[in-house]
Amino acid sequence: MHIPYDRILETITEKTAMEREQLEQRIEAKLKQLSGLISREGAAHIVANELGVKLVDQVSGKLKIGNILGGMRDVETEGKVLRVFETRTFQSERGGGQVASFVIGDESGSVRVVLWNDQAVRIKELAPGMAARIVGGYTRDRNEQVEVHLNDRSKLIINPEGAQVDARPLYERKKIRDLTEHDQQAEILATIYQVYEPRFFETCPQCGRRVRQQDAGFQCETHGAVQPEYSYVINLFLDDGSGTMRLVCFREQALRILGKAHEEFLSYRTAPESFDQVKNDLVGQIVKVVGRITRNELFDRLEMVAQLVYPNPDPKEELERLERMQ
Ligand SMILES: [Zn+2]
Structure with a gap:
């Protein structure tokens, strides 16, 4: 069963009096102790076990x-x-x-x-x-x-008998100013005012996860030595009149925002100068984005990780929506 690393940390800090920082140090120490034999997630599992924390109450x-x-x-x-x-x-x-x-x-x-x-x-x-x-x-x-x-x-x-049908809404439209770290998912409508060069990184062709350079080749934690593929991320800054925010777009969403195909995007890796035109075209465009809000610890600010980008939102629909919101 796969439990995301962050969730393991959350569960342990919830069930013990341990601070997150202290816990991360202990996991780090476990990683060192078992040097290279285990993943970070695996080390977190071992620490949970040592602390007597049950990570999952129920598996089926x-x-x-x-x-x-x-x-x-x-x-x-x-x-x-x-x-x-x-x-x-x-x-x-x-x-x-x-x-x-x-x-x-x-x-x-x-x-x-x-x-x-x-x-x-x-x-x-x-x-x-x-x-x-x-x-x-x-x-x-x-x-x-x-x-x-x-x-x-x-x-x-x-529609089974006796079903309860209360659900949290999937997400709400918000102003950038009103976004908080607790917005697991929110939608914003804003103008792109700055675009950064895309960054490329090597991934495993089998599981899509990031691989590490080792000796002459690349190593996947699960699949060993692999011939890597390239994935990418593009960062932009958005302004919606209430505030500004960095938007992080990985692969699929990077392609959506640019309206490009994967092969074309890869060409910016070897010919970065061809990205300049794309950048100019993007600045000033309006986008609608559904994304997850995270805190960037380094800069101590909130950013949005795009989950679904709509590069050309329908102005009529957006105006009607604005009226409904008021
Ligand atoms: Zn892999």
Whole structure:
């Protein structure tokens, strides 16, 4: 089961009197002690065990959405349908198939539910606001987000009897000035006023995680020596009249904001001067962004990590929305 590092730290500090800094020192010491034999996450698990902290209360059965983690089996959960996505078809070595997904939420959080093949047709029965119960799902980590997947033996029950359908809204539109560290997700509408050169980094072609340079090659913590691929991040500054904020756009969102394809973006690595024009075109553009707010410790300021960028928001829709907000 995969528990994100930050979540391990949170659980330990919640269940013990330990300060985060003190805890991180202890994990650091454990890492050194086991020099290179273990990941940071692994060291955190060992420290939790030494402190007698149980990181997960429950690994299957009926769970609140906020307690669902990657790598669980036989998960039962229910919530309110918040978003429904289009069905996609795909080709794989074993032939074609289809996949559909939707998002459910309860008062503890939200999660994407993925339906494969025969289950995917049921997406047509779903609409936002309905209640949905999942029985016998399994979970996966994708891009640091947990998803609940349904196989042939899993059940999707729509509007089950006695379902509670209260859910936190997915996110709110906010002014930059009003954003806080507690905004797990928020939406802003702002103008780009500064763009930095993209930064490139090597990733594992199998798991997409960052790899480390070692000797002559690159090393993935999970997959060993690999021929790396490149991923990238682009930073920009936004202004919405109430304040300014740095926006961090990784790969997919960097491509969305620029309207470029992956191959074209990679060309800026070897020919950075060709990025100048792109930069000029971006400055002054209005964007709508849904993202997570984090604190940049180095500069002691809040920034947004983009989760979904809309490069050309519809002005009519935005005006109507503004009127509704007032
Ligand atoms: Zn890997």
